[in-house]
Amino acid sequence: MPRFTYTALGPGGKAVKGTVTAESAYSARKQLRARGVHPTSIKQNAAEAGGKGGVFGRTKKSHIIEFTKQMSILLNSGIKLTESLSVLIEQTSEVKFKNVITDIRDRIITGESFADTMGDYGEYFDIIYISMIKVGEATGTLAKTMATISAFMEKRKRIESKITTAMVYPMCIVVIGIIAIVILTTFVLPKIITQIAKTGMELPWITKAMMSVSYMLIHYWWAILAVIMVVVWSVRKFFKTQRGARLRDKTMLALPIFGPLLKQNVVSRFASTLSTLLGSGLSMAESLKVVAEVTGNVIMADAVKKARDRILSGADIATPLRESGVIDPAIAHMVAVGEKSGELVTMLKSISDSLESSSDIVVERLSAALEPLIIVVMAFFVGLIAMASLLPILRYSSGGF
Numbered sequence: 126m127p128r129f130t131y132t133a134l135g136p137g138g139k140a141v142k143g144t145v146t147a148e149s150a151y152s153a154r155k156q157l158r159a160r161g162v163h164p165t166s167i168k169q170n171a172a173e174a175g176g177k178g179g180v181f182g183r184t185k186k187s188h189i190i191e192f193t194k195q196m197s198i199l200l201n202s203g204i205k206l207t208e209s210l211s212v213l214i215e216q217t218s219e220v221k222f223k224n225v226i227t228d229i230r231d232r233i234i235t236g237e238s239f240a241d242t243m244g245d246y247g248e249y250f251d252i253i254y255i256s257m258i259k260v261g262e263a264t265g266t267l268a269k270t271m272a273t274i275s276a277f278m279e280k281r282k283r284i285e286s287k288i289t290t291a292m293v294y295p296m297c298i299v300v301i302g303i304i305a306i307v308i309l310t311t312f313v314l315p316k317i318i319t320q321i322a323k324t325g326m327e328l329p330w331i332t333k334a335m336m337s338v339s340y341m342l343i344h345y346w347w348a349i350l351a352v353i354m355v356v357v358w359s360v361r362k363f364f365k366t367q368r369g370a371r372l373r374d375k376t377m378l379a380l381p382i383f384g385p386l387l388k389q390n391v392v393s394r395f396a397s398t399l400s401t402l403l404g405s406g407l408s409m410a411e412s413l414k415v416v417a418e419v420t421g422n423v424i425m426a427d428a429v430k431k432a433r434d435r436i437l438s439g440a441d442i443a444t445p446l447r448e449s450g451v452i453d454p455a456i457a458h459m460v461a462v463g464e465k466s467g468e469l470v471t472m473l474k475s476i477s478d479s480l481e482s483s484s485d486i487v488v489e490r491l492s493a494a495l496e497p498l499i500i501v502v503m504a505f506f507v508g509l510i511a512m513a514s515l516l517p518i519l520r521y522s523s524g525g526f
Contacts, residue, residue, distance in 0.1 A: 200268035
């Protein structure tokens, strides 16, 4: 029988932690409540969750998208929420996600809301998802909301897939090139130079330099690897701080080649998310609060938070977005026009579609430009190794030693 780890409020409001054995998370909650303990979170132990979900322990986004799409179809057909969940439980093959849906259904039967039950599974349902479900439940448009969420998630996945696909070939070239350079430097070059060195010939400076690099790679590869790991760990830890995240995002947006593309993606994500949330019936203040958490860029998040503060004080949202430096003046003006005309949702959707189309062109051009650039860089390093190997051979052949 599965074991669950829980965090709860015990008698007197004291926080307690522990484990409990039960058939499901719902049964575990019932056991804890019978003891006078009120659980705030409960999760099945990873080792007993029926295997890892998706890739590298995470349920694939495609599972969530498919779940959402099927739910919208079932609800639109007039099937009740709990019955729809029961149908999807039978159809879901991924065991861990199946347990999640089962727990959600069982808790809904006891009177909990759909959105509240999803809130305990943040690794599956993000704040956008939960916020829209909450509005759908309150307005009685849950089926329509599920369809909207599904379309929104598919659009985001499509954009991410295009960028990932465009980068696959250049990354493959880089990896293969690095492997070739390491092999040439650590295996081929030392054997050639060792034979020439036996003749007592004075080696050219470039050959000596490459031999030093080769010596370092052969004898101190562990130190180089350790330094790289420490640097990567330090940089990642720094980027998790507020100052580091701000510096990272500001630098990324200022890059000469990738900066404009990243800026387009940030603005497109902002416009798409805000239009979807507003279209689902969420208030402007709540929508901006959600967008600020999922924008993926600290600079943009600050601008959205300022816009929310201005909305709460009765002002416009276009000014802080324009002042952020992330959104172009033309787009900020379009937001202002949409806000004044009452067509902000339509205007934001138009901005998102326009930026997405523009991003597709930029990604294609960037990919086309990167491939020859990477090949030239790799050819340069391979040429250095070839020169370091061939120069002493040519000197020896011409009797220049």
